[in-house]
Amino acid sequence: GADSHTCTYGALGAFSTGMGSTDIAASWISGYVWLRVPQTIKFIYTGKLKKWVSGKDLILHTIGDIGVDGALYKAMEFCGPVIENLDLDARFSMCNMAIEAGGKSGIIEPDEFTFEYLKQNQKSKIKNQNYKLKFKNLKSDKDARYEKIYEYDISKLEPQVACPHLPSNVKPVSQLKKISVNQAVIGSCTNGRISDLRLAAKIFKNRKVKSTVRTIIIPATQNIYKQAIKEGLIEIFDKAGCIISTPTCGPCLGGHCGILADGETAIATTNRNFIGRMGSPKSFVYLSNPAVAAASAIKGRIAHPEEVI
Template sequence: MGMTMTQKILAAHAGLESVEAGQLIDAKLDLVLGNDVTTPVAITEFNKIGCGTVFDRTKIAIVPDHFTPNKDIKAAEQAKIVREFARQHDIENYFEVGCMGIEHALLPEKGLVIAGDVVIGADSHTCTYGALGAFSTGVGSTDMAAGMASGTAWFKVPSAIKFVLKNKLSGWASGKDVILHIIGMIGVDGALYQSMEFTGEGVSSIDMDGRFTIANMAIEAGAKNGIFPVDEQTLAYIKEHSARTPKIYEADPDAVYERVIEIDLAKIEPTIAFPHLPSNTKTIGEAKGLKIDQVVIGSCTNGRIEDLRIAAKILKGRKVSRDVRCIIFPATQKIYLQAVREGLAEVFVEAGVAFSTPTCGPCLGGHMGILAKGERALATTNRNFVGRMGHPESEVYLSNPAVAAASAVTGVITDPAELLA
């Protein structure tokens, strides 16, 4: 029986010739990730194990990004615990405020994840790295602790859904719209503990930023991971960011899939997820005109340089509506600096945007953009659950950066094609 791409990676890391869906395995890890929220819990569990030191100080990454820069005393105490642990164990890939970024944008940028890796992270959006042809998935803090101690993790091998992407995106549609369209189609549990494997000639038309966005939100369909084939774009990205040699795995021709779903990219429109689930989607034509109070552009989903360029293209020479607060968060310090050098930061500030340091803050309702009762936000983030950005009676709508920027100008959800007509 043939194996999927994910199954081949897991088999190799488990030292097995083959694996099949449902099989329990113990696999070697190439990287273990934690942040300022999940790592303190993992540290407590790690200390209980009593092994003395981490399995490999070069294969652990700790990124304080959720409540940093510290929003209050509790956040500062958590960051202190993480900082002291990183120093004690000489963690090579510890990224403090000033050189940090949002973890799932920072790790690929630093070349810490490449094709063929197995990565666990105590954060659900660790599945982002599937864009590079890696198996990556979120785990709990206890599993993170065990991973730091042993360099291994156990998995139940997932079955898979094959998404065949055809043609290419057009207009203002992006990778964000592809994944919102898919989640709207299959539901938030439509890929429960399965691998979402993206294939087809349409893959080549989606840039790496778009692929990161799609893989990032695989978890919003309940998936164990999302993964893309390794092509020339992938290899070019890896070569630019890492000195390591990628390991390329391809699905067998006779690999078994639970379902095969074809997606015609040419038919994808800008898509909005309405409260309170990412699956509650409507096209821009159905959504436009809804009044909003806040726009957030950024996060591990859409805070990369191409996202900022798109926002700047729409905001240049325009002003944010007086009725809207617009906040833009570059995903890393490198992206922030690039935005400054390209003149994007100037465009944002002149338009009336709050242009901020990298942080996860507003995405999870942590700080820097909290919503009051009855307020609506349109965000390029990945979740819009009840109370996600603040008050439980506030509302979060999800969109791509172009729609978000256009809506910031008008004060209502807006089709960017109409604003620029």
């Protein structure tokens, strides 16, 4: 795809990568795409996730460890007991940010969760059991060779926050509680899914955002927007004092609906916090999971969800 975050689809077991628009156009004409086969780095996650820790925190922690060029032109394979128990939305968040470590793609072995997701979301229902068996066989060979293998015990991991101005400048939320924010953004292709909105609504229910914090909710798709309305989530956001946008990239890439002014600070569930990414080159962007962003909107500073719920 012509978006650098096309790697998101690796959560479904697909090799997916971003390409330049010129390369895409050439493939339309020729019917071919040339790619050098990337080496693979394996990331194994063990332990048990603490409350309020999500796939977003796993990938931020990983990028914080290996750096923004730690997987340059590599396929990042995410696996281990923790990954096996992650829902598809959390897996999407992880694969989405593979590019922030320089990765050519992020990928997770398909399993029963994957197949159930496809059954629920494909326009034409999957009924062919042979297809299911074939799909489940999409996995690495037992004797596969990896360029590197990283293993993380995440039992003690707390919510992670990427500080300005790189996704690799990662610190635990407990170290950042003195950072005031002017804006909170919950959405994007990284964390605008229905589970993300449900989590944010849990924080916002019967609470108000701080009057000094613009809080913007951006469902990732129109279907997610409709589902959020159906479940009453949009009403919760409205009562909390949030601004609800239609699906869009919006402020994530400095487009609209939340552009930062000089000196302003935002906490966002987006994927990049480069200088000027969300507006003024003199602004500051912190990246977090939806629960941390929602709690921060209420407190007016970067906050752990347990401070408000």
